[in-house]
Amino acid sequence: MKKMNMSIGQTRTAVAAGLAVAFAGAFGIFAYLHGTKAPLAGYTACAGNGAPFYVHLDGGDFVMGDDGFYPEERPVRQARVGPFAMRATEVTNRQFTAFVEATGYVTVAEREPPQGGAPGSAVFIAPDPQKPLQPLSWWHWVEGASWRAPEGPGSSIDVRMDHPVVHIAYEDAAAYAAWAGDRLPTEEEWEYAARADGTVGNAPYRVENGNPVASANIWQGLFPVLNTTDDGHNGTAPAGCYDANAFGIHDMIGNVWEWTDTPGNAAFGTIKGGSFLCAPNYCMRFRPAARQAQETGLGTNHIGFRTVRLASGSQNHSETRSH
Ligand SMILES: [Ca+2]
Numbered sequence: 157m158k159k160m161n162m163s164i165g166q167t168r169t170a171v172a173a174g175l176a177v178a179f180a181g182a183f184g185i186f187a188y189l190h191g192t193k194a195p196l197a198g199y200t201a202c203a204g205n206g207a208p209f210y211v212h213l214d215g216g217d218f219v220m221g222d223d224g225f226y227p228e229e230r231p232v233r234q235a236r237v238g239p240f241a242m243r244a245t246e247v248t249n250r251q252f253t254a255f256v257e258a259t260g261y262v263t264v265a266e267r268e269p270p271q272g273g274a275p276g277s278a279v280f281i282a283p284d285p286q287k288p289l290q291p292l293s294w295w296h297w298v299e300g301a302s303w304r305a306p307e308g309p310g311s312s313i314d315v316r317m318d319h320p321v322v323h324i325a326y327e328d329a330a331a332y333a334a335w336a337g338d339r340l341p342t343e344e345e346w347e348y349a350a351r352a353d354g355t356v357g358n359a360p361y362r363v364e365n366g367n368p369v370a371s372a373n374i375w376q377g378l379f380p381v382l383n384t385t386d387d388g389h390n391g392t393a394p395a396g397c398y399d400a401n402a403f404g405i406h407d408m409i410g411n412v413w414e415w416t417d418t419p420g421n422a423a424f425g426t427i428k429g430g431s432f433l434c435a436p437n438y439c440m441r442f443r444p445a446a447r448q449a450q451e452t453g454l455g456t457n458h459i460g461f462r463t464v465r466l467a468s469g470s471q472n473h474s475e476t477r478s479h
């Protein structure tokens with residue numbers, strides 16, 4: 157294991173991360189801290205342990221963006237999407253295994269990097285709280301880390317087959333989507349689905365009888381050194397364990413970041429939804445409007461995806477519900 161060399165893109169990310177800290181400080185820990193002294197009620201039955209399941213969405217006009225958080229989310233604007241069907245859960249290790257077994261596909265993290273050397277990917281490792289904290293020092297380049305071994309050699313997905321697949325680069329997600337007869341969502345489609353007719357707010361929990369109930373897998377406590385795991389999961393959770401939103405879709409917020417088909421600048425794409433590493437004190441991106449630029453060739457152990465298809469498309473390995 158060695159510390160990841162920072163590319164220009166990663167340097168940009170570091171700057172963005174610094175801004176995130178500044179903004180988090182500016183806005184405080186906001187209403188999220190309400191009720192966190194008591195454990196959040198946990199997840200229940202998981203919906204991601206079967207065949208891909210699609211939810212039909214009518215589309216239409218909606219309000220996109222947010223003026224109250226990070227600059228890249230601005231401005232608030234009107235947007236419109238047509239009808240489409242979206243997977244109710246993130247793509248799981250079991251589903252991605254079927255794709256690899258059928259095609260022999262090799263992910264970007266399993267190939268020799270462009271700069272040479274052994275294949276690998278970036279893995280989050282909590283830093284030593286006794287040492288001074290350097291920005292992004294919690295990301296490490298781990299040789300051998302890939303979707304098959306999310307934490308590197310010695311780790312495996314054997315007991316995580318229903319968790320979302322991770323270490324997915326953009327082209328990996330696009331290749332799976334094409335194989336499945338699907339495509340990746342545009343950022344507009346993704347945000348439309350995440351907002352669910354405005355029923356999803358900016359907090360990763362809902363309040364029930366005065367008590368918070370976790371509606372997403374994020375980080376509770378002080379990132380990056382203390383995760384109290386009040387929502388039931390320290391890392392990824394099995395797909396579909398938290399309540400679906402009003403459209404019947406799970407984990408749009410949290411668990412793993414999800415690729416969209418919307419390009420960013422240069423070699424960057426756009427990911428949405430935040431992950432199990434997003435905390436109120438850092439990266440408050442567990443919100444529908446939040447977005448992050450991501451190097452298309454770098455997965456990391458908190459980036460996955462889900463797919464969409466035409467609303468009238470093939471039903472060959474799915475069933476759909478209509479919303
Ligand atoms: Ca969690």
Ligand SMILES: [Ca+2]
Pocket residue numbers: 246407408409410411412413414429430
């Ligand atoms: Ca997600």
